[in-house]
Amino acid sequence: MIKLTERRASIRPIKSKLSISILDDEEIKKINQTALSILEEVGIVMPSEKALRIFADANADVDFDKKMVRIPAQLVADSLKTAPRRYTLCGRRPELDADIGGEEGTYFYCSGEAPKIVDMDTGERRSSIKSDVEKMAKIADYLPIVSLIWPTVSAGDKGMSAPLHGVEACFNNTEKHVQTESVMDRISAEYAIEMASVVAGGKDKLRERPIHSLLVCAIAPLAQDRGGIDAALAYAEAGLPVGFMSMPTLGLTGPPYPAGSLATGLAEVLSACVLTQIAYPGTPNFVSIIPSVIDPRTANYFMGSSFAQIASAAVVQLAHSNGLPLTACKSFGGSQYKLNNWQAGIENLYGHILAVMAGADMSFGPSGMIEAVSLLDMRRILFDREILQAIDIITDGIEVSDDTLAFDMVREVGPRGMFLAHGRTAKEARKLWPPSILFEEARVEGEKYRDAVEVAHDAIDWILTNHRPAPLPEDVRQELRAIVAAADQDEDLKREIRGD
Amino acid sequence: MDEVARDFRAGDLFVPEVLIAARAMHAGMNVLRPLLADSDAVSAAKCVIGTVKGDLHDIGKNLVKMMLEGAGFETIDLGTDAGPEAFVEAVREYQPQLVGMSALLTTTMVQMKATIEGFEEAGLSESVKIMAGGAPVTDAFAREIGAYAADAASAVDVARGPAAQTVLCHPCSTATGIILPAENRRGS
Numbered sequence: 001m002i003k004l005t006e007r008r009a010s011i012r013p014i015k016s017k018l019s020i021s022i023l024d025d026e027e028i029k030k031i032n033q034t035a036l037s038i039l040e041e042v043g044i045v046m047p048s049e050k051a052l053r054i055f056a057d058a059n060a061d062v063d064f065d066k067k068m069v070r071i072p073a074q075l076v077a078d079s080l081k082t083a084p085r086r087y088t089l090c091g092r093r094p095e096l097d098a099d100i101g102g103e104e105g106t107y108f109y110c111s112g113e114a115p116k117i118v119d120m121d122t123g124e125r126r127s128s129i130k131s132d133v134e135k136m137a138k139i140a141d142y143l144p145i146v147s148l149i150w151p152t153v154s155a156g157d158k159g160m161s162a163p164l165h166g167v168e169a170c171f172n173n174t175e176k177h178v179q180t181e182s183v184m185d186r187i188s189a190e191y192a193i194e195m196a197s198v199v200a201g202g203k204d205k206l207r208e209r210p211i212h213s214l215l216v217c218a219i220a221p222l223a224q225d226r227g228g229i230d231a232a233l234a235y236a237e238a239g240l241p242v243g244f245m246s247m248p249t250l251g252l253t254g255p256p257y258p259a260g261s262l263a264t265g266l267a268e269v270l271s272a273c274v275l276t277q278i279a280y281p282g283t284p285n286f287v288s289i290i291p292s293v294i295d296p297r298t299a300n301y302f303m304g305s306s307f308a309q310i311a312s313a314a315v316v317q318l319a320h321s322n323g324l325p326l327t328a329c330k331s332f333g334g335s336q337y338k339l340n341n342w343q344a345g346i347e348n349l350y351g352h353i354l355a356v357m358a359g360a361d362m363s364f365g366p367s368g369m370i371e372a373v374s375l376l377d378m379r380r381i382l383f384d385r386e387i388l389q390a391i392d393i394i395t396d397g398i399e400v401s402d403d404t405l406a407f408d409m410v411r412e413v414g415p416r417g418m419f420l421a422h423g424r425t426a427k428e429a430r431k432l433w434p435p436s437i438l439f440e441e442a443r444v445e446g447e448k449y450r451d452a453v454e455v456a457h458d459a460i461d462w463i464l465t466n467h468r469p470a471p472l473p474e475d476v477r478q479e480l481r482a483i484v485a486a487a488d489q490d491e492d493l494k495r496e497i498r499g500d
Numbered sequence: 501m502d503e504v505a506r507d508f509r510a511g512d513l514f515v516p517e518v519l520i521a522a523r524a525m526h527a528g529m530n531v532l533r534p535l536l537a538d539s540d541a542v543s544a545a546k547c548v549i550g551t552v553k554g555d556l557h558d559i560g561k562n563l564v565k566m567m568l569e570g571a572g573f574e575t576i577d578l579g580t581d582a583g584p585e586a587f588v589e590a591v592r593e594y595q596p597q598l599v600g601m602s603a604l605l606t607t608t609m610v611q612m613k614a615t616i617e618g619f620e621e622a623g624l625s626e627s628v629k630i631m632a633g634g635a636p637v638t639d640a641f642a643r644e645i646g647a648y649a650a651d652a653a654s655a656v657d658v659a660r661g662p663a664a665q666t667v668l669c670h671p672c673s674t675a676t677g678i679i680l681p682a683e684n685r686r687g688s
Contacts, residue, residue: 418562420515420516420563421520421566423520426514426520429515429517430514433514
């Protein structure tokens with residue numbers, strides 16, 4: 001079983017020695033060209049007055065009545081030149097910095113944001129509340145495989161300022177980089193940026209070491225969310241990294257072909273990257289395109305399809321061909337599976353291994369999500385951890401050296417000898433048998449066999465009881481409390497979210 | 501070694517580490533034993549150990565042997581494919597306190613019973629503890645023949661302590677030790 005001990009937060013990306021390419025150069029070119037044609041000829045709905053003006057000033061073809069912009073290919077190319085391929089998503093300590101686009105490999109998110117949770121005490125599903133966000137942030141802080149943290153569930157007990165309570169809950173329970181995808185309006189964005197400034201020690205320090213970032217999801221097909229785009233501009237102005245996501249569903253919100261849906265998805269995310277680069281050149285952008293299919297019997301969303309998985313791996317190449325870092329999204333609970341069944345295992349294993357081998361900069365991974373990202377089961381994060389541990393080993397390949405060929409050891413042990421009692425075996429055994437929730441053995445008489453779910457339950461309980469994330473100074477905590485309290489009372493925020 | 505065994509049971513140590521500790525202990529004992537003998541200390545307990553007739557698998561037996569040596573036992577290794585007569589002869593010659601038998605196959609497991617019968621016929625069954633083990637040996641098998649089971653790590657505890665220790669049998673272990681207390685032995 002996982003040997004749980006007290007520890008300070010750390011992060012561990014996975015670097016793959018094995019690589020795959022889904023698309024060849026010609027195919028990448030064709031998809032890119034199609035995306036550019038979509039942007040130039042079909043256009044994107046951009047229902048933000050501010051965004052439309054930015055595009056108009058840059059000589060894009062803007063229709064203010066239809067809130068539509070058509071973006072010339074040259075403008076796209078010129079704008080993307082200022083987008084950095086490499087930058088840092090900072091933690092509160094430099095040891096927790098994710099070097100995006102560097103040599104470290106794929107960084108994993110504990111993402112979200114589900115509205116429901118499996119209650120660990122009763123086993124019943126219920127609406128999530130702020131204390132659930134706090135608990136999950138604490139668990140993610142403890143696990144090294146998690147580098148980047150979202151509020152994993154909604155602070156459903158906090159009304160319209162729930163996204164801000166989620167961000168506060170994360171800041172208070174992890175030293176790792178905190179990202180949000182639910183701050184989706186200008187006013188909430190300003191509050192969130194203010195909180196991040198307080199944690200970082202001021203606006204300049206925040207710009208210097210961005211401990212917070214935003215991911216904004218487009219509305220497929222070919223439209224942006226007004227509040228999301230305004231929030232993105234606010235974050236970009238503050239010097240914070242902003243990512244854009246597209247979720248084309250084949251045959252529903254995108255063409256019924258992986259290639260076509262990749263092109264529409266790419267057009268959506270590029271349009272927003274171009275916007276932030278025009279307005280604030282050098283803004284650290286990243287993109288994510290999450291193809292899915294519909295269950296044609298119900299039109300339900302289904303993320304775990306093999307068509308979606310392969311398309312999702314191809315996105316890595318598309319993003320990199322545009323000089324942009326990529327967050328891969330590989331299932332992470334996007335199917336209608338239960339916690340501990342083979343479907344969950346197969347989707348998450350091949351999904352994540354594709355992401356790592358394709359060279360994704362980041363990946364949504366150990367999140368605890370089940371049932372199409374609508375339900376959090378905290379125990380699930382330890383199953384994801386198992387899968388990623390396996391991927392870490394597999395993608396590390398085989399080291400061939402004098403040491404590992406061990407001819408001297410073979411000569412020493414000889415025919416019918418015992419390698420087991422050799423000092424080098426003792427040293428390597430810890431690598432060969434990493435900690436796991438899967439192989440628990442009964443150790444005392446009468447101890448019953450425990451399913452991995454039970455082992456995971458105990459491990460989660462242990463983490464929640466024993467892990468103490470490094471606390472923020474009390475005055476910072478108080479300031480954060482004051483900011484969310486102000487947001488709670490802010491009538492303008494409510495009007496902004498409602499779109500009044 | 502007591503501490504090593506405790507850490508092993510707690511899952512903090514792996515088998516290779518336990519074996520290294522056992523080997524170090526054995527080497528230390530070899531240095532100390534003559535000195536202890538000079539000072540009238542109790543001499544080391546002896547164990548005759550081997551894989552039973554028809555069975556050539558000796559990994560488990562070798563592990564238990566190393567563990568016993570680490571715990572200060574002097575071992576007489578009969579190797580593999582050792583028939584009842586070889587065990588009987590060795591017990592007569594070396595007069596050990598303990599006999600260890602190992603079998604990997606269900607088909608050779610029955611040789612344990614034959615070996616015990618050999619001791620009974622030779623009138624030696626009261627003079628030694630008999631420890632048997634191997635992957636197919638289940639707790640039920642152990643109870644059926646009036647025995648107690650142990651895994652590789654607890655084999656030492658069982659061997660050293662009173663015979664009637666209650667410990668868990670690991671059916672999948674390559675090295676299961678079973679103590680056969682004289683008073684529980686069939687026919688006694």
